[in-house]
Amino acid sequence: MTDYPRRALVASPTPPAQVAAAELADAADWVDVDDADVVIALGGDGFMLQTLHAMLERRRPAVPVFGMNLGTVGFLMNEWRRHGLDDRLSRAKPFKVTPLSATIEGADGRIHTLPAINEVSLLRETRQTARLEVTVNDRIVLPDLACDGLLAATPAGSTAYNLSAHGPILPLGSALIALTPISAFRPRRWRGAILPDKTRIAIRVLDADKRPVSAVADQREVRNVARIDVAMDRARELTLLFDPEHALDDRITMEQFIA
Template sequence: MTDYARRALVASPTAPAREAAAKLADAWDWVQPDEADVVIALGGDGFMLQTLHAMLHRRQLAVPVFGMNLGTVGFLMNEWRPHGLDDRLARARPFRVAPLQMTATGVDGRVHTLPAINEVSLLRETRQTAKLEVTINDRIVMAELACDGILVATPAGSTAYNLSAQGPILPLGSALVALTPISPFRPRRWRGAILPDRTRVSLKVLEPAKRPVSAVADQREVRDVARVDVALDRARELTLLFDPEHALDDRITMEQFAA
C-alpha cells in the first residue's frame, strides 16, 4: 500500500470532466502536477494520452497516473466514482509502459523525434497508394509494400488503431510490438508481424514526391517524410494505476473475446 500525500488533479475540458473535477476540488489540498506524488486524470483515453505526453515533456517519469473515465471508451481509465479515492489509490495496481520513439526524417532533411505511447503510424497523404520499404534490425524484409499505411503498436495501444486495422491484441508483459499494415494492396495477403519489443523498425518511403506519406506519433503528425525509425524507449517508462478489479491487462485479455 502506498500513501500518495501530494495529489494533482487534471481534467479534460469537456463538461462531464469539469463537473467531476468540481466535485473533487474541495476533497483535498491539490498541488500542481510538477509537485505531485500522483496525478488524478479525469477524461477519456485521448486525455490520458495527453496527460502522459505532458509528463514525458516535464520528465515526471516516476509519478503515476490514476485515471477516471469521463469520456467514451475509457480503455486506459478506471471507473468514475467521486468517493473512496484514498482506498482505491492504496489498493491500485501499477502498470508500467515504455513509449515508442519515432525518428522521422522529412524529404527536406529535417529530423523530428517524438514519443508514442499507443502507436506510430505512416499514412498516405493523397489518393496515391503509399510504397514503403520495410527494414527490421538493419535487414530489409520487404522491398516494397504498397498500402494505405502501416503502424507499429505497443501492447497498451494494440486495442486502439492497431485493432481497427485488423492487427493483433498484445497482452501486457508480452515484451512484443505489432507491425500492422493498413489496407495492404501488395503483397495483398500480408497481415503484419508480431515482433520482440527490442526490435528496431525502419520504414523508407519509396517515390515520396509522387506518393507523399505522413508519420504520426499518437496524435502528433509530421508530413512529407522520407524515412521513419521506430524503437522502444525504455529510459522513459511511465506508470498507470488501476483498480484491482479493473486492471488493464484483464481488459486486454477480455477484449479478445468481445463480439
C-alpha cells in the same frame, strides 16, 4: 499499499470532466503536477494520452497516473466515482507502459523525434497508394510494400487503431510490438508481424514526391516523410494505476473475446 500524500488533479476541458473536477476540489489539498506523487486525470482516453505525453515532455521521472473516465470508451481509465479515492489509490494496481520513440526524417531533411504510447503510424496523404521499404534490425524484410499505411503498436495501444486495422491484441508484459499494415495491396497476403520489443524498425518512403506519406505518433503528425525509425524507449517508462477489479491486463485479455 501506497498512500500518495501529494496529489495533483488534471481534467479535460469537456463539461463532464470539469463538473467532476469541481466535485473533487475539496477532496484533497491538490498540488501542482511537478510536485505530486500521483496525478488524478479526469477525462477520456485521449486526455489520458495528453497527460502522459505532458509528463514525457517534462523530461523528469514520471509519477503514476490514476485516471477516471469522463469520456467515451475509457479503456485507459478507471470508473468515475466521487468518493473513496483514498482507498482506491491504496489498493490500485500499477502497470508499466513503455512508449515507442519515432525518429522522423522529413522530405525537407528536418528531423523530428516523437514519443508514442499507443502507436506510430504511416499514412498516405493522397489518393495514390503509399510505397514503403521496411527494414527490421538492419535487414530489409519488405522491399516494396504497397498499402494505405503501416503502424507499429505497443501492447497498451494494441487494442486501439491497431485492432481496427485487424492487428493482433498484445497482452501487457508480452515484450512485443505489433507491425500492422493498413489495406495492404502488395504483397497481398502479408497480414503483419509480431516482433520482440527490442526490435529496431526502419521504414523508408519510396517515390515520396509522387506518393507523399505522413507519420503520426499518437496525436502528433509530421507530413511529407522520407524515413522513420521506431524503437522502444525504456528510459521513459510510465506507470498507470488501476482498480484491481478493472486492471488493464484483464481488460486487454477480455478484448480478445468480444465479438
